[in-house]
């Protein structure tokens with residue numbers, strides 16, 4: 733057991749952010765995608781496989797909702813499910829508000845790359861390594877205390893940069909993908925920032941001894957490994973061009 737003093741919030745947050753060095757933004761398969769070296773086949777392979785992650789996220793968030801007795805947390809956390817699944821809500825006066833949600837936006841991204849809706853949603857292209865890695869994330873959220881599951885979402889600290897990189901580079905390198913198809917990435921930049929604020933607040937407060945803070949870093953590493961392993965599996969299936 734560690735007998736050291738806990739890091740203060742600033743130090744602890746800095747330790748979490750240091751973990752960005754192991755983010756999948758640095759994986760050779762992602763570097764290939766974001767530097768314009770990928771073939772249409774490789775891009776389609778990535779989009780079709782990442783769809784399995786997209787559909788897992790609201791399931792994972794529903795596990796967190798079901799595990800927390802804290803109503804204030806649930807009030808905020810439910811937004812993530814709406815972000816991905818979309819919603820159609822009719823007020824008592826009959827007015828309806830709808831949003832197609834991130835999963836639908838991801839399907840549109842897939843269609844913009846030349847995949848059919850059917851071959852995306854029936855998961856035929858999802859390779860075993862991606863499936864196992866994503867399932868591990870869902871299982872972790874189902875089985876561990878909800879604060880640990882919240883902590884595991886903190887790879888989102890590093891996500892705005894990867895989305896912005898795609899928005900900056902894909903139109904130049906892959907002009908055959910219609911710009912409207914990239915809407916998912918545009919939406920996520922601000923959504924990820926908001927998610928991170930909430931996830932960080934829970935994590936900084938809950939992991940309040942040095943031993944727990946070290947556990948939080950290991951949890952974040954687990955999630956980084958989920959994303960890294962997905963990229964390994966896709967690199968194995970589709971290859972990496974130098």
Ligand SMILES: O=C(O)c1cc(C(=O)O)c2c(n1)C(=O)C(=O)c1cc(C(=O)O)[nH]c1-2
Nearest residue numbers: 789884885886887888889890891894895920
């Ligand atoms: O494209 C990416 O590289 C990337 C990474 C991550 C991430 O770091 O987990 C997420 C997303 N995108 C994303 O779009 C998203 O909605 C999301 C939710 C979560 C989460 O763990 O709750 N991660 C991510």
